[in-house]
Amino acid sequence: MSALDGRVALVTGSSRGIGAAIARGLRQAGATVVLNGLDPDRLEAARSALADEFGGGVLAAAFDVTDEESVDRAIAGIEAETGGIDVLVNNAGVQHRVLLVDLALADWDRVVRTDLTSAFLVGRSVARGMIARGSGKIVNICSVQTDLARPTIGAYTAAKGGLRNLTRAMTAEWAASNVQINGVAPGYIHTEMTQALVDDPRFNDWILGRTPTHRWGRVEDIVGPVVFFASPASDFVNGQVLFVDGGMTVVV
Numbered sequence: 001m002s003a004l005d006g007r008v009a010l011v012t013g014s015s016r017g018i019g020a021a022i023a024r025g026l027r028q029a030g031a032t033v034v035l036n037g038l039d040p041d042r043l044e045a046a047r048s049a050l051a052d053e054f055g056g057g058v059l060a061a062a063f064d065v066t067d068e069e070s071v072d073r074a075i076a077g078i079e080a081e082t083g084g085i086d087v088l089v090n091n092a093g094v095q096h097r098v099l100l101v102d103l104a105l106a107d108w109d110r111v112v113r114t115d116l117t118s119a120f121l122v123g124r125s126v127a128r129g130m131i132a133r134g135s136g137k138i139v140n141i142c143s144v145q146t147d148l149a150r151p152t153i154g155a156y157t158a159a160k161g162g163l164r165n166l167t168r169a170m171t172a173e174w175a176a177s178n179v180q181i182n183g184v185a186p187g188y189i190h191t192e193m194t195q196a197l198v199d200d201p202r203f204n205d206w207i208l209g210r211t212p213t214h215r216w217g218r219v220e221d222i223v224g225p226v227v228f229f230a231s232p233a234s235d236f237v238n239g240q241v242l243f244v245d246g247g248m249t250v251v252v
């Protein structure tokens with residue numbers, strides 16, 4: 001038996017990057033996984049590749065995690081098709097790099113909506129079923145910017161800091177219904193979101209020097225902690241954020 005046999009796991013923003021690696025890890029641990037993204041073609045390509053690798057057990061639901069109506073409709077559809085979502089990973093996110101004094105309100109709104117409000121919208125919709133069934137796991141993908149700031153990413157920092165307290169707020173209300181909500185905070189991970197930083201020699205040198213392990217994180221580094229928070233091994237772990245950052249947040 002694998003840790004997540006018989007469970008159904010939805011991972012938002014999972015057609016690429018960290019979300020795709022998390023979905024693969026949850027499938028490997030036995031769960032039926034539901035991939036999510038905005039682009040139906042890209043999503044279907046990711047779904048069929050993962051299903052081929054594991055002999056099935058992979059579904060896909062294309063919807064915008066920032067749109068209340070689409071979220072509620074999609075979650076109702078997934079619940080009807082699968083019998084209920086046991087694990088939700090709120091992973092979808094965007095970055096926007098500009099100084100605060102030059103940041104347009106529309107860009108602030110887009111980042112906060114995608115990186116914070118979406119976890120409320122999808123979390124609320126999924127939690128209604130989890131509470132009714134008396135069990136569930138929610139993992140919110142935070143960031144080292146949950147704890148630390150840096151110039152040019154103010155909206156992202158505010159949103160990811162808010163996501164930690166949303167994790168606590170969900171815990172305050174849903175822990176008694178046997179729903180565990182925790183966060184995983186990745187350090188700098190090499191993905192499409194960070195490709196421009198990897199390609200910038202000065203930034204790359206700064207990351208390697210600033211991280212005690214002297215390397216970028218890999219998407220696979222995030223999988224084990226998420227599987228732990230999705231499994232019965234974490235049944236008495238509530239409202240925590242685990243930093244998976246090569247030690248970046250424990251040194252200056």
Ligand SMILES: NC(=O)c1ccc[n+]([C@@H]2O[C@H](COP(=O)([O-])OP(=O)(O)OC[C@H]3O[C@@H](n4cnc5c(N)ncnc54)[C@H](O)[C@@H]3O)[C@@H](O)[C@H]2O)c1
Nearest residue numbers: 013017018037064065091092093143186188189191192193
């Ligand atoms: N890469 C890093 O270094 C790093 C570090 C810390 C935290 N994170 C967080 O990890 C998560 C994944 O990051 P990544 O590097 O894999 O990014 P990525 O850009 O490669 O992937 C993000 C995914 O989210 C999806 N997405 C964006 N907006 C969406 C929406 N409105 N509805 C549905 N899907 C949407 C995108 O289509 C994409 O598939 C994000 O929350 C990010 O903030 C990343």
